[in-house]
Amino acid sequence: xxxxxxxxxxxxxxxxxxxxxxxxxxxxxxxxSFFAGSRISLDETVDVAQRMLTDGATFLDIxxxxxxxxxxxxxxxxxxxxxxxxxxxxxxxxxxxxxxxDTFRSSVxxxxxxxxxxxxxxxxxxxxxxxxxxxxxxxxxxxxxxxMRGTPATMQSxxxxxxxxxxxxxxxxxxxxELRSFGQKDIIIDPGFGFAKTPAQNFLLLSNLDSLxxxxxxxxxxxxxxxxIWKTLDISxxxxxxxxxxxxxxxxxxxxxxxxxxxxxxxxxxxKLTQHLKFF
Numbered sequence: 001x002x003x004x005x006x007x008x009x010x011x012x013x014x015x016x017x018x019x020x021x022x023x024x025x026x027x028x029x030x031x032x033s034f035f036a037g038s039r040i041s042l043d044e045t046v047d048v049a050q051r052m053l054t055d056g057a058t059f060l061d062i063x064x065x066x067x068x069x070x071x072x073x074x075x076x077x078x079x080x081x082x083x084x085x086x087x088x089x090x091x092x093x094x095x096x097x098x099x100x101x102d103t104f105r106s107s108v109x110x111x112x113x114x115x116x117x118x119x120x121x122x123x124x125x126x127x128x129x130x131x132x133x134x135x136x137x138x139x140x141x142x143x144x145x146x147x148m149r150g151t152p153a154t155m156q157s158x159x160x161x162x163x164x165x166x167x168x169x170x171x172x173x174x175x176x177x178e179l180r181s182f183g184q185k186d187i188i189i190d191p192g193f194g195f196a197k198t199p200a201q202n203f204l205l206l207s208n209l210d211s212l213x214x215x216x217x218x219x220x221x222x223x224x225x226x227x228x229i230w231k232t233l234d235i236s237x238x239x240x241x242x243x244x245x246x247x248x249x250x251x252x253x254x255x256x257x258x259x260x261x262x263x264x265x266x267x268x269x270x271x272k273l274t275q276h277l278k279f280f
Contacts, residue, residue, distance in 0.1 A: 007218045007257065009142045009186045011098055011118035016058060018218050020275060021252055023267045024059040024100060024121075024260040025052035026224065029082045030066040042085055049090045053097060056268035059119060061260060062086050062112070063102030067123055067152040067195075076105050083108065084115050091116045100144075104128045106135035113139045121220075121260075123195060124148050125175045133182045142186035144220055145179060147172050149196035158196045165208045168192075176215060188258065190220040199228040206247060209254040218257035223247045225262055245270055253277070 007018040016022070027045060049060055064082030065074060087099050101112035104124035109132065113120070121144040126132045128151065136143045147168050149158040161167040168191060179187060189212055193202045202223075212219055223229065229243035230236055245266050248259050252274045261267040 009119070009188075009218075010140075012141060014098070014118070016098065018257040021257050021259065021271045022058035023056060023264050023271070024061050024220070024258055025049075025055075025057035025264045026061050026063070026260060026262050027052075027086065028063050028066070029086050030064060042089065045086045046089055046093050049094060049097065052264045053094060055265040057264045059098045059100045059258075060090065061100040061102050061121055062090075062117070063121075064108075065103060065105075073153070076107050079103065079105065080108050080111050083112055087112055087115045087117055104132070106131040110135055110139065113141055117141070120144065121190075122146060123152075123190075123192070125172070125192075126179065127175070133179050133184065137179075137182040137184045140185075142188060143179070143184055144188045144190050145172065145175055146190035146220075147192035147195065155196040159198050159201060161201070164197075164201050164204055165211055168205065169211060169214070172212070172215070176217075187217050188220050189215050189217045190222060190260075193221065193223050194226045194228060199232060202226075202228040206250060206254070209251060209256065213255050219255055220258040220260055221248065221251040221256040222260035223251065224260060241266060249274060 009016045009018065027048060029042065052060060062083050064079040083101060090097055090099065099117040100119040100121045101109055101117040102121045103109050104122050106129045109120045119142045120136050122132060123146050125145045125147060149155055172189060191205055191212055193205065197205065224244050225237045225240040229247065230240040233243055241263055248267055249270050252270060259267045
């Protein structure tokens with residue numbers, strides 16, 4: 001296993017160790033997420049959250065804005081109206097649950113943290129809301145800085161790179177320096193698989209994932225049931241669990257600290273098994 005700098009995340013006073021990788025379970029409260037199995041109603045969220053927590057999820061990532069290509073845009077008010085009741089319902093049943101909010105809007109992030117979320121997961125890396133960095137730093141919660149170009153609607157037209165790995169690192173470095181200038185303490189890096197990247201580029205980026213460890217920040221990997229897997233295998237997203245586990249295992253061998261997944265138990269098992277391997 002690649003040596004990973006010891007890290008802890010301060011989640012509003014609760015320290016989460018990343019010495020051993022952890023799992024973030026995906027809870028999409030959207031009607032049009034790319035994987036139908038992740039689309040859940042408010043009434044279903046508590047049961048799904050319970051299953052994920054029982055299966056070993058450390059974080060539950062709540063998202064109310066679909067970022068799949070072609071997804072409809074919604075207002076910050078509608079996004080908050082989707083997300084906040086879910087956060088409150090889960091914490092009513094599981095007060096110790098660690099909730100992440102998946103949003104690129106600072107206003108939604110602020111409301112979510114005020115409702116009990118302890119982490120902000122921003123697919124845009126601060127590029128779509130100039131107030132995000134200042135807001136999340138003031139909130140005092142960990143922040144996922146993800147690489148993306150453009151918007152969810154335009155990102156797949158922005159896949160031209162001079163050198164994929166170098167360009168992703170350079171673009172993340174610019175955002176990271178700005179974020180650190182605000183005084184943000186706990187930062188997680190996400191290379192943004194599937195965001196402004198083709199399937200071939202995703203494989204190349206995964207092959208070089210350990211290059212991103214130069215940032216000395218934990219790495220989050222989100223490959224779960226994505227197009228790269230199911231199109232490569234000529235199947236559908238609902239049959240992409242095995243492929244997800246394969247690529248998650250590769251990510252773990254290259255230093256991933258957090259796996260963001262739809263299927264928690266299988267990701268936890270991958271972590272447990274890879275912890276017994278030695279890499280030289």
